Amino acid sequence: MVYDLIVIGGGPAGYLGAERAGHAGLNTLLIEKRALGGVCLNEGCIPSKSLLYSAKMYDNARFSEKYGVFSENVTLDHKKVIERKNKVVKTLVSGVKAQLKRNNVTVVEGIGEIMGRNAEGYEVKVGGEIFTAKNLLIATGSMPILPPIPGVKEGIEKGFVLTNREILDLNEIPKSLVIVGGGVIGLEMASYFNSAGSKVTIIEMLDKIAGNNDREISELLMKAYQKKGIIFNLSSKVVEIKEGQVIYEHNGERLAVEADKVLMSIGRRPVVDGFGLDKIGVEIERGRIKTDERGRTNVPGVYAAGDVNGVSMLAHTAYREAEVCVNNMLGKKDIMRYNAIPYVIYTNPEVAGVGETEESAKQKGMEVEVSTISMRYSGRFLAENEGGDGICKILVDKKYRRLVGLHMIGNYSSEIIYGAAAMIEMELRVDDIKEIVFPHPTVSEIIREGIFQF
Amino acid sequence: MATPVIMPRQGQTVESCIISKWHKKKGDRVKAGDLLLTYETDKASFDEEAKVDGVILDIFFEEGEDVPVLTTICVIGEEGEDVSQFDPRNSGGAGGSTEPEAEKSKAENVSSGDVTAGDDDKAADEKAVVPENIPDGERIKISPRARNLADKIGIDYRYAQPTGPYGRIIERDIELLAEKGPAFTFAAKGESMKPGTEIYAEGTGIGGRIRISDLEKGKEAQSQMAAQVPASQVTVPAGAAGEEPEFTEVKLTNIRKVIAKAMHNSLSTTAQLTLHTTFDATEILEYRNRVKENKDKLGLQNITINDIILFAVSRTLLMHKELNSYFMDDKMLIFNNVHLGVAVDTERGLMVPTIFYANKKSLNEISAEIKKLAEECQKGTINPDMLKGGTFTVTNLGMLDIESFTPVLNPPQSGILGVNTIVQRVKKVGDEYVYYPAMGLSLTFDHRAVDGAPAARFLKDLKTNLENFSLLLAK
Numbered sequence: 041m042v043y044d045l046i047v048i049g050g051g052p053a054g055y056l057g058a059e060r061a062g063h064a065g066l067n068t069l070l071i072e073k074r075a076l077g078g079v080c081l082n083e084g085c086i087p088s089k090s091l092l093y094s095a096k097m098y099d100n101a102r103f104s105e106k107y108g109v110f111s112e113n114v115t116l117d118h119k120k121v122i123e124r125k126n127k128v129v130k131t132l133v134s135g136v137k138a139q140l141k142r143n144n145v146t147v148v149e150g151i152g153e154i155m156g157r158n159a160e161g162y163e164v165k166v167g168g169e170i171f172t173a174k175n176l177l178i179a180t181g182s183m184p185i186l187p188p189i190p191g192v193k194e195g196i197e198k199g200f201v202l203t204n205r206e207i208l209d210l211n212e213i214p215k216s217l218v219i220v221g222g223g224v225i226g227l228e229m230a231s232y233f234n235s236a237g238s239k240v241t242i243i244e245m246l247d248k249i250a251g252n253n254d255r256e257i258s259e260l261l262m263k264a265y266q267k268k269g270i271i272f273n274l275s276s277k278v279v280e281i282k283e284g285q286v287i288y289e290h291n292g293e294r295l296a297v298e299a300d301k302v303l304m305s306i307g308r309r310p311v312v313d314g315f316g317l318d319k320i321g322v323e324i325e326r327g328r329i330k331t332d333e334r335g336r337t338n339v340p341g342v343y344a345a346g347d348v349n350g351v352s353m354l355a356h357t358a359y360r361e362a363e364v365c366v367n368n369m370l371g372k373k374d375i376m377r378y379n380a381i382p383y384v385i386y387t388n389p390e391v392a393g394v395g396e397t398e399e400s401a402k403q404k405g406m407e408v409e410v411s412t413i414s415m416r417y418s419g420r421f422l423a424e425n426e427g428g429d430g431i432c433k434i435l436v437d438k439k440y441r442r443l444v445g446l447h448m449i450g451n452y453s454s455e456i457i458y459g460a461a462a463m464i465e466m467e468l469r470v471d472d473i474k475e476i477v478f479p480h481p482t483v484s485e486i487i488r489e490g491i492f493q494f
Numbered sequence: 495m496a497t498p499v500i501m502p503r504q505g506q507t508v509e510s511c512i513i514s515k516w517h518k519k520k521g522d523r524v525k526a527g528d529l530l531l532t533y534e535t536d537k538a539s540f541d542e543e544a545k546v547d548g549v550i551l552d553i554f555f556e557e558g559e560d561v562p563v564l565t566t567i568c569v570i571g572e573e574g575e576d577v578s579q580f581d582p583r584n585s586g587g588a589g590g591s592t593e594p595e596a597e598k599s600k601a602e603n604v605s606s607g608d609v610t611a612g613d614d615d616k617a618a619d620e621k622a623v624v625p626e627n628i629p630d631g632e633r634i635k636i637s638p639r640a641r642n643l644a645d646k647i648g649i650d651y652r653y654a655q656p657t658g659p660y661g662r663i664i665e666r667d668i669e670l671l672a673e674k675g676p677a678f679t680f681a682a683k684g685e686s687m688k689p690g691t692e693i694y695a696e697g698t699g700i701g702g703r704i705r706i707s708d709l710e711k712g713k714e715a716q717s718q719m720a721a722q723v724p725a726s727q728v729t730v731p732a733g734a735a736g737e738e739p740e741f742t743e744v745k746l747t748n749i750r751k752v753i754a755k756a757m758h759n760s761l762s763t764t765a766q767l768t769l770h771t772t773f774d775a776t777e778i779l780e781y782r783n784r785v786k787e788n789k790d791k792l793g794l795q796n797i798t799i800n801d802i803i804l805f806a807v808s809r810t811l812l813m814h815k816e817l818n819s820y821f822m823d824d825k826m827l828i829f830n831n832v833h834l835g836v837a838v839d840t841e842r843g844l845m846v847p848t849i850f851y852a853n854k855k856s857l858n859e860i861s862a863e864i865k866k867l868a869e870e871c872q873k874g875t876i877n878p879d880m881l882k883g884g885t886f887t888v889t890n891l892g893m894l895d896i897e898s899f900t901p902v903l904n905p906p907q908s909g910i911l912g913v914n915t916i917v918q919r920v921k922k923v924g925d926e927y928v929y930y931p932a933m934g935l936s937l938t939f940d941h942r943a944v945d946g947a948p949a950a951r952f953l954k955d956l957k958t959n960l961e962n963f964s965l966l967l968a969k
Contacts, residue, residue, distance in 0.1 A: 333698075375698045440706055442681035465700040467679030 042160045043069045043173035045369065047145075048152045048315065051078020052355040053346025054179035055136050057362030061177075062143030064370055069173065070145050071152035071166050076134045078181055080355040083205040086132055090125040091388050095235035099388065106426040116179035116236050116362045118213050119153070122319060125208065130466040154316030162320060162341070170287055175341045175369050178322070179362065180315065182347035191281030192304065200327050201281060201302045204229075212265050213237050214300035218286045220278050222249035224385050227261070231387045234270050241271040241297050245306075250385060254397045254433060254447040256412070261391055261449060273297070304442070310348045326350070333375045335365035343369065357381050376412055380464040384454040389430055392457035393447030395464045396435055401445070407438040411493035415450040418489070419481040425451065434490040446490075452483040460487060470494045496571030497546050499530065499578045503563040505879035505944035508535050510562045512748070513555055522550050524570060531567070534748060538843070538881070539874040546570055552577045613812055618699045636663040650678070650686065659823055660905060661759045679705045749843045760903050764821070765941040768900040768912075769950055773957040775916055775933040778802045781963055795861035799933075800890050804860050806831045806959045807888055809966060814952035818885050820906035821920040827906075835884025835904060836864055838871045845871040846904065848884040857967070888913060892933070901938045908943035911956075912936035933960075 047058045050072030058070040075082045094116065101114040140147055148166050149341040154176070155163040161174040184203040186192055195201030202210070204225050213236045219226040219265055222244035242249065249272065273290060280287040287296050310328040323330045323338040328350030333345045343365035346358035360376065367374035382394040401408045407421045415421045415430035430450025437444045446460035463473060470491060478485045501511055504633060511533040518530055531542050548570040554567075555561050569577040636651055638645075640663050644651040651663055654671045658664035678686060682705045682813040699705035710839040746754070760766070778799060785797045795801070811818045811832050820827040834852040838845050846865035852860060870876040889901050901912040914934030920927045935956065939949045959966045 373702070377698070377700075440681040440685060442679075442706070465679075466703075467681035467699070467705055469681050469684065472680045 041067075041172075043067050043171060045069070045175045045177060045366075046071065046152070046162065046164050046171055046173035047177040047179055048154075048164065049078065049179035049181055049346070049348075050076040050136075050147070051179060051181045051346060051358065052080050053348075053358035053362040054078065054177070055140060055183070056359045057177045057179060057345060057366050058145040059139055059143045060363055060366045061369070062140070062145040064366065066175075066366075066369070067107055068143075068145045069171055070147045072147065072149060073151045073165065076136045076140070076147070077129075079204070080358075081132050081136065083208055084225075084322065085355055086207060087125045087129055087208045088204075088225075088232070089106060089386055090128045091121060091232045092228060094121040094124070095232045096388055099235050109184035114376055118236060119211065121236075122209065122211070125405075152315060154319055156316075156319045164316075175343065177362065177365055178317070178337070178344040179358070180311040180344045180348050182310050182350075182353060184304060185307045185309050186304060187278075187306060189278055189281060195281050195302060198283075200283065201304055203304055207301075207303050210301070215239060215243070216298055216300045217303065218243065218297055218299035218301075218324055219303045219305060220286070221304065222246075222272070222274075223251045223305060223307065224383075225266075226303065226305040227385055227387055229305065230265065230270055234265070234268055235388075238270070238273075238300075239284075241273065241299075243273045243286065243297070245275070245278050247275045249274070250391065252284060252397065252400070253383075253385075253391065254393060255399065256433065256446055257298070257391055257393070257431065257449045260431065261385070261387060261389070265387070271297075299326060308347065310350045312348065333372075334368045335361055336368065337374060352378060352381055353384065354381065367396060377465070380461045382457040382461045384457065386454060389425075389428065389450050390453045391447075391449045392453035393445070394457055394461045395443070397445060397447065398435065401435060401437075406444065408435045409489050409494065410435050410437055413486065413490050413493060415448070415483070415486055418483045418486045421452075421483045421486070423481070432486040432490050434487070434493070436470055436494060440467070441471070441494075442467045443470070443473060443491075446487065448486065450483065450486075456484045456487070459484065495534055496551060496569050496580065497548070498566040498569060499542070499544070499568045500541070501533065501561045501563050501565050501567050502542060504535055504538075504540060505877045508563060508878050510560050511535050511540075512560050513567070514539060514555065514559050515557055518544075518550050520550050520553050524548065524550060533561075534874075535878050537874050538749075538845070538871070538878060541875075544570060549573055551575060552581070554581055554583065567628040580930075613736075634663065635661055637665065640665045640668045644671075647672055650683065659763065661755055677701060677703045679703050682709055683704050685709055697911065747842065749845075753843050756904070757902055760905050764903055764905055766903045766938050766939040767941055768936050769946070769953055770898045770934065770936050771953050771957060771967055772917075772919070772932040772934050774961050775777040775931045776801070776919075776961075777963050778933075778960055779916075779931060795858050795865070797857060797861050799892075800888075800913065801857060801861040801864065802963065803890075803911075803960065804834060804836065804852065804864065804888055805857045806833055806847070806956060806963070806966060807886070807911060808849075808855070808860070809969070810952065810956045810959050812853055813955060814948065816948060817939060817942050817952050819908045819943060820885070821908050821940050822906055826943060829885040831885075833883050833885045835887035835907070836867070837887060837889035838868045840871050840874075842874065845876065845881060846884065846887060847871055847876060847880045850883065886910070892916070896934075898934050898936050901936060903938055903940055905940075907940075909937065909939045909949070909952075912938070 044066035045068045047068065049053045050070055054070060055076060058068050061068045080086065097114045098114065099110045104111055114462045150166040153165045155165050155170065158172065161172050162176050164171050181420050186196070192201055207229055213233065216239040218232045219230050219240065219242045222242045226242060227250060230240045230242055248255055248258045249262055266272065273288065275406045276290040278288045281302060284298060285296050286299050286302055287294060292489045312324050312327065312329055312476045317324065320339050320342065322342060329337055329344040329348050329475055331337055331344050335345055337344050345361035345365050347353045362374045365375045380394055382392060385391040396406065396408065398408065398410060410433060412431055412433045415432060430448065432448040434443065435445035436442065443460065443463050473491045504511065513531055515532045516942045518524055524530065526544055526545045529541055533540055533542065549572060551569045551571050553568040554566060561567055565582050566580045569580045574901060576903050607808065634652060635656065637658060641651065643665055649668060649672050651675055653666060654663045654667040656663045657667055672804050679699050684707060685706060696708065697704040697866060698708055713899050728805045782799060785794055789796060815828050818832055830852040831851050834849045835846045836849060838847060849855065849863050855863065867876065868881060884904065884907065886907060887904050887910040889910060891899055892913050892915040897914050897917060899912050901910040903910050912935070914936060916931045916933045918929050919932040921930055935953060937949060937953050
C-alpha cells in the first residue's frame, strides 16, 4: 500500500506531525529508531525538568528557615530522583504512543532509510521492508556536537565524558562536575548537580552564558549561581580532556580543573547523514536541511521539521514547524514564523524570554525603547521569594510602538512568557497591552507594570 | 509676513482633495501667479497658483496625500519666519479653520442620510482635523448600520465589497468582511489607516493576518516599482531580450476607478436595454446652416447639431416625465425640470457635466453653456458640483461615425440618449426614390422604471420634434 505520509523520526516534530496528519485523515506511517518522544521526552526537556523539580524541592526544604519553616535531616536520594524521572518519562512515552494510535498512525521501530523514488512516491526501507508514501516528513532531529578535542572520544568510551543522554542516567552524584558549554543544557544540569552536591564548574567559550539571551539577564543568572557555589570560567576554551582533569585556555593561559565527570554541552547538530537524503537529492546547507517558510525542502513532497532544519532547535518550535508542514501537505496555507518563539531556562530562578533582545534589535537596525523593572514590583513575587530579585525587560519598537521583545528572570517566568509571545504575534502596541487585565496577585502582573513605564 | 496657502474648497460637497503634484518645493522662491500645485477630487483636477510673492517656507502635505479642504497645505513668506503656527499637524494650528467645516459637512451628511468615510473620526477628534483620518480620495458609501457594525467589531470597512444599491456598503458586506476579509495585527491595522498604505502583500501573520512586515514588503515593492519608472507609474514586464513586452501595466487614475465602478454598477443593478431609430435631419441641418450664416449678425452662438438635439430632448422629455426620473428601488423621483447631463470626452476620461434647468433655457443659452462646461472639463477646472444632479443624459458618438450603440445608464437616472452619425438613406417620395440625411438615435432606458412602448413613444416624439424643428422652436 501507498501511505500519504511517512514520518522519519518520532521526536516532537515527528510524533506531533504524525498525529496531526493522522487526525486530518492522512494515511501515516512513523519510523522511530530508539524511543518515541525523541530527545525531548527521553533525554532532554522532560527528564531534566523532573530532576530540576527534585532539586527545587530539596532547596526549598533546606533553605526554608527564612520563611519560618524549619526542617532537619533533609537529604536528596539521587537514585530515587532518577527512578521518578524514569517513571515520568515512561508515562509520557506511553501517552505519545496512545495518541499516535488514536490518530491511526502506524508506528514502525527501526532505522528508516530513504531508497529513492518510484511512480507512486518515495520508498523508505525499515529492516527488510519497504514502505512507500506520497509525502515525507524528515524529523530526524539533532545530536550533541562532540568537538575534536583530545581526550573527548576516549572519555566518552570510558564513561568519564558524558552527553545529555548519559548524564540523566548517572547512578550517583559526582563529587566534581565540569560542564563544557554554558548554554541551556549546561546551565540546567549545573543547577541540578549543584543542588545535589557536586562541585560544578562551567567552562564557556563566549564572554557570557545562556547563548543569545539578554546580556543583563545572563549576568544576573550567573551571579545567582555563583552565590550557590558554581564556578564560571568565561571566554575560556577547552583544549584537552584527561582522566580526572579538563585543560582549558583563558587569556592565553593554560589552566586545569579537576573533574570526576565532564558534560559536553557545546551545542547540537542536525542529523542529516546516513539515511538516504542524497538518493532523492534533498538539499543540505551548512549541515542542515534547507526548508522554506512552509517547511518544504527543494524536493516536492518532502518536508522537514524540528532540529534537522537547524533553525531554532527547540521542541515547541518543532511542534509548530511540523504543523506547518502537515497543513501545507493538506493544501492549507500556513507559514512558519520565528519572531515570537519563547525560550525558557528552567534554572532556579527561571529565565524566559521571547522576541528581540537589545542586541538582536540593534543588528537588525530596529530602534527600540526598553523598560526594565524589578520583579519585586510584583506582590506575589515578593511574598514567595524571600531575599530574591529578578527583572523584567520589555522592548518596544519606536516606529510602531508594538511589543517586540520581553525577557525575564524570576520564577514562574516559564509559565508567563507565552502571554508575551501571543502579544508579539498579534503585534499588540503599548496602548493595546495597557487595556489587558492581569490576575492579581500574580508574577505575570510584572508585564503590566513594565508596560506602564512607557 | 508669512501667508498660508489653504486647500481650496471645490464645490459644496467636496470635503478633501488629493495633492497630485507639487510644482514647487520647500525653499523655492515664487511670484504671485506661479503654479504651486495640482490637486484633484475624484472627478477633476485643478491647479493652484501662488497669490503672493515669497519663499515657500514649508510644505505640510506630500504628493498623494488626501487633504481636507480649507486645511493649510503650505506657507509662503520670507526666510526666517516662523511657520509652526500654520502647521495643521500641530494641534490647534489649522483646527480653527477646519473644524467648523468638518462639523458642517457632518451635519450635511446626516441630513442627507449618507455617511461618508471619515466623518465620524473628524468630529470625534477634537484637536485637529488630520489627514490621516481620511483614508482615500474616493468617497466610500456605507450605510449607517454597516458603519456601526464595522465600528463595533473593529473592522476596516474600506476593505468591504459593496453589494448595496449604488455601490453602497451594507451590513452583510461587513459581516462577510469580518468572516473572510483581511485581518490585521494591531500594529498593522494602525499602520494601514495611514495615507498611502495601499498595496498589501498577503498576510503572513497569525491566522493569516497582515502584519507590519507584510505592509513593509508592500511598500518596498511599491517603491521599487516607482524607482524603476519614476515618472509614469508604468511598469513594463520584462520580455525576452529584444522582444516587445507582453503588456504594459498602467495604474488606474482616480477618474478611471470612478468610471469603472459606475459602469459596472450600472450594468449590474439595472435592467437596461436600448431602442434605435433614425430621423430625417434635413430640417435641423438647414436650420444649423441658417444660424451659421447669421450668427454674427444676430449675436448667436455657433449652434451645433448636438446643441439642437439637447434642446429638443429638454423639451420632449417633459412630455415623457417617466424618463426624466430616478429609479430608487422602492420609489421613483419624477422630475419636473430637465437637468441634462452631457457626456464629454476628455483626456482624463469620460465626464458628464450637467445643464441645470435645460427645459427653461433657450437654444442659444444651452449652446453657450455646454461649450463652457465642456471646456472646463477638458481643462479639469470644472466645479465638481456641476458633475452631478443630472436627471437624463445625452451622449454623442456621431462625430466618430458611429451609426448605433448602446449607451450605459447613469443610475439612478432612467434614461440616456445616444446620438449617432448621419448617413444617407433612400426614401420613396411619390414614385421617386430620394436621398435624405438620416441621423441615428439610440435610447437606453431602465425597464424597471419604464416599459418599452412609452420609451418608444418618447423616441418617436423626439424624432417628430427634430424633423419639424421650426415648429418646436415656435412652441
